[in-house]
Amino acid sequence: MHKITLLISCKDTQGIIASVTRFIYGKNGNIVYIDQHVDMEHEVFFMRLESQFGESPGTLDDFKNEFSHTIAEKYSMSWEVHTDDHKPGMAVFVSKYDHCLYDLLGRYNSGELRVDIPFIISNHNDLRPVAENFGIPFHHIPVKRDNKEEAEAEQLKLLREAGVDFIVLARYMQIVSEKLINQYPHKIINIHHSFLPAFPGAKPYHSAFKRGVKIIGATSHYVTEELDAGPIIEQDITRVTHAHSIQDLVMKGRDLEKIVLARAVKLHISRKVMAHNNKTIVFS
Amino acid sequence: MHKITLLISCKDTQGIIASVTRFIYGKNGNIVYIDQHVDMEHEVFFMRLESQFGESPGTLDDFKNEFSHTIAEKYSMSWEVHTDDHKPGMAVFVSKYDHCLYDLLGRYNSGELRVDIPFIISNHNDLRPVAENFGIPFHHIPVKRDNKEEAEAEQLKLLREAGVDFIVLARYMQIVSEKLINQYPHKIINIHHSFLPAFPGAKPYHSAFKRGVKIIGATSHYVTEELDAGPIIEQDITRVTHAHSIQDLVMKGRDLEKIVLARAVKLHISRKVMAHNNKTIVFS
Amino acid sequence: MHKITLLISCKDTQGIIASVTRFIYGKNGNIVYIDQHVDMEHEVFFMRLESQFGESPGTLDDFKNEFSHTIAEKYSMSWEVHTDDHKPGMAVFVSKYDHCLYDLLGRYNSGELRVDIPFIISNHNDLRPVAENFGIPFHHIPVKRDNKEEAEAEQLKLLREAGVDFIVLARYMQIVSEKLINQYPHKIINIHHSFLPAFPGAKPYHSAFKRGVKIIGATSHYVTEELDAGPIIEQDITRVTHAHSIQDLVMKGRDLEKIVLARAVKLHISRKVMAHNNKTIVFS
Amino acid sequence: MHKITLLISCKDTQGIIASVTRFIYGKNGNIVYIDQHVDMEHEVFFMRLESQFGESPGTLDDFKNEFSHTIAEKYSMSWEVHTDDHKPGMAVFVSKYDHCLYDLLGRYNSGELRVDIPFIISNHNDLRPVAENFGIPFHHIPVKRDNKEEAEAEQLKLLREAGVDFIVLARYMQIVSEKLINQYPHKIINIHHSFLPAFPGAKPYHSAFKRGVKIIGATSHYVTEELDAGPIIEQDITRVTHAHSIQDLVMKGRDLEKIVLARAVKLHISRKVMAHNNKTIVFS
Structure with a gap:
């Protein structure tokens, strides 16, 4: 020590x-x-x-x-x-989007993230090849209307067995249950693709397009029971114009999402974030 | 011509x-x-x-x-x-905050804003000295619960007589009536002290502080009947941290407000903004 | 057509x-x-x-x-x-840093970059596994003091045979020769890790640290004969403080480099860049 | 106390x-x-x-x-x-540009800057009316090729008599002498209209235009003997495009200059800046 x-x-x-x-x-x-x-x-x-x-x-x-x-x-x-003897265990949850996953694994590979990644969990099988390229175990746990509890039980089992310290939702397109949240309080990091509190919930780029904003953003926060309302760790923005289609916003947004998520993960790993009263203190 | x-x-x-x-x-x-x-x-x-x-x-x-x-x-x-033969007439409405007014008048004085300013209207008398320093007529039209219609009639009379082309609400702390809006469609420019659509309405810095955002913003938009919901012309943001008090946000926000408002006014004057479907096309 | x-x-x-x-x-x-x-x-x-x-x-x-x-x-x-019948051929040159390569290949994989990548050329063998993971041929062409001409001849042969349209130097740590530049005028895109014209040449993060700047940047430009002096396509910056070490600057800079390079490559592919008089017109 | x-x-x-x-x-x-x-x-x-x-x-x-x-x-x-018993005395030096002066005096007036301003010194008479509007003494001390020493002696006398703590060069277009600098070490704050170390010296907007940069900046620093090479306190930037003329850069730059200078002055007043080894530590 x-x-x-x-x-x-x-x-x-x-x-x-x-x-x-x-x-x-x-x-x-x-x-x-x-x-x-x-x-x-x-x-x-x-x-x-x-x-x-x-x-x-x-x-x-x-x-x-x-x-x-x-x-x-x-x-x-x-x-x-x-x-500094202990390297935290970080589980990554993904669905089909690969940009945040590539970004995290690239940083992991280069030594920028001082963590162990025991596995990646996904409700789809699409990103298995990415996980395999980086030599990380991949668990496909489908989530459907009628198997939510079982899926979650399987997730919790894996998390517990690997002694995972915190979870990164790298564009995981499922709502995480209260039970999981309570097991990992202020230890589940999500990336939401808007500058919260604007445009919480589904399809924020569509809403941003409709409202005609001149700036879009991304927000990384700790997951709490209320959707997209947990303590904000990091945010960033980029400019858009009337000429950008929804698809352009999605594409520009991807660059924000991966950078903002990576910053939040690095702050968490270096123990620079304290959560209190649904806000964060982020030491510099 | x-x-x-x-x-x-x-x-x-x-x-x-x-x-x-x-x-x-x-x-x-x-x-x-x-x-x-x-x-x-x-x-x-x-x-x-x-x-x-x-x-x-x-x-x-x-x-x-x-x-x-x-x-x-x-x-x-x-x-x-x-x-380019016609210099647009721009009326400025203010209340007590002076930062946007100083900024606009400084630009006007230096020739950056190619407009005529026939007068400044305020519901308070506080900023009369500023107007007088710049040699611009100042009309104090108090607005109270029971004189709204008369106050507005007086405003409209002044606007009409001076042949005003557009109106800038430079932190004017009153809600503008439907009647005035209809007379100046997409010709009333407001500055709101948040990155809309987050935090519309009153006390956005208080709300931003409470939510623990890491970024605050300002938004300039055309005034429509729905409060803070008109077509957005320009937005900008600045970073904040847990260490900033509400008063710090107010102070940092002032710098955003004046810059964002000035940019929107300049875009409007140079006819670079077209409004359509509650959004703007802002040509570069 | x-x-x-x-x-x-x-x-x-x-x-x-x-x-x-x-x-x-x-x-x-x-x-x-x-x-x-x-x-x-x-x-x-x-x-x-x-x-x-x-x-x-x-x-x-x-x-x-x-x-x-x-x-x-x-x-x-x-x-x-x-x-739109023709997909441009894009060669990628790298050395040992992998962040720009991962980023480009991730975008290529997801369909964001509408190009063919016939091969990756490197003066080192380190990034061969990355190329292989993405199924892209990798040519190791070592460059030493005494084999520069041969190495270049080999590069040119590969480029010609594959009918390459443009070249991306994704942190390629070698100076490209006049001959190659003349064959690909305004068709070689480089990423330099400073906000040019500040800190051209080697070790810009060290120089930025020494000068005590509060902002670091990255610049993507077309390669011309004068080092780091070609027409600038895109730049971006990030804030730093006295608390950041040189290593911190390097790490923060990596995120800038990959984003700025990707933006420049996308602008080039969509034919939005015209070079003239050592400057660029970048259409929006 | x-x-x-x-x-x-x-x-x-x-x-x-x-x-x-x-x-x-x-x-x-x-x-x-x-x-x-x-x-x-x-x-x-x-x-x-x-x-x-x-x-x-x-x-x-x-x-x-x-x-x-x-x-x-x-x-x-x-x-x-x-x-906090002592309010620092701040002298302001200006030439003909008024945007930084208006900005500083607006902040002073609203209580944002907790200082005394005993006087404004200028080598021209143009901004006297601005000073008078704000009720601040204005000293016109012309500086010509053959009266530099006398002018400086007059400046020093005024500074000493008023017990000035620090000096703000708010676009003062004269080079300050070694003697004055030595009397106020790390107590003379300048605003330079470029992102230093790019474009030091005269006409940085012209140089930025010529180089075709996509970003322009402003830098506030303590004045040292070497021109534009003192410890940097604060910098900021704004985006520009090929469509901006030199005059556009000048206009956009003015908004940067005044904000960056104001931030540096506020940091200095709140004793958050320590200079060391030609760099600054800026506490948050």
């Missing part, structure tokens, strides 16, 4: 930063990154801290125990600590 | 461009700009053409007559022709 | 548009797109026109002959006409 | 954050903002911290003394502390 990332939230009060940094210093840690945010409205304090240790300050469990008793309990903190 | 701008729309069919350009050529005109658009869905053809004439091809009335009989009737065109 | 795209440039004078559109109309063509530009400084006129024909107006050769005699000679035009 | 902003830089080592936050906590301060940066290459640590105090922790002088002896000396820090 030579590097940790610590995420904290608690009621805002004096002395938190001093206490935490003192603790790290006491372990001979060198803080290489600290960022904090205070939600003034709700008086909540958030902090993200990265520390390096010349020599390991002991086991992760000891560290956690001591931090818990010395600091966390005093301030009634919600907190998590991550070490 | 040495330069004209011709705007045309009609059912799409063969030969329109050939006929129109032939007509201009027959008048010894040099076409310096031509752009067209076909709305494939509704089979409507749109064209904008600028032509220069070494010597005047006669009076504007003669030109119009001949164009009407030779071309426009044949294709059942909607059309308008503008010469 | 049911659809043509016509590109024209000539000295600016009156009547060109009228003559050309009259010609198309005479062939029962329906003009679905027309755009023009006048370079005022050099008095050069540029035009791009797309026309559809209900029934074919005859062979392409006849069309060309007639256009040449009736119109082109009169105005001393440079011109080309393309039909 | 109820709020302080502390800026620190020193050699990077362990325990700095712990020591400083402990010190603030010991004074009953509530840290509302902390941000830090480590320049890995040069092993320099930078920190910005804002703290509020329920009751004043004593005089500023006492605070400084204690901080100096307890902390700063130990780590050989460069540091400054600012309280």
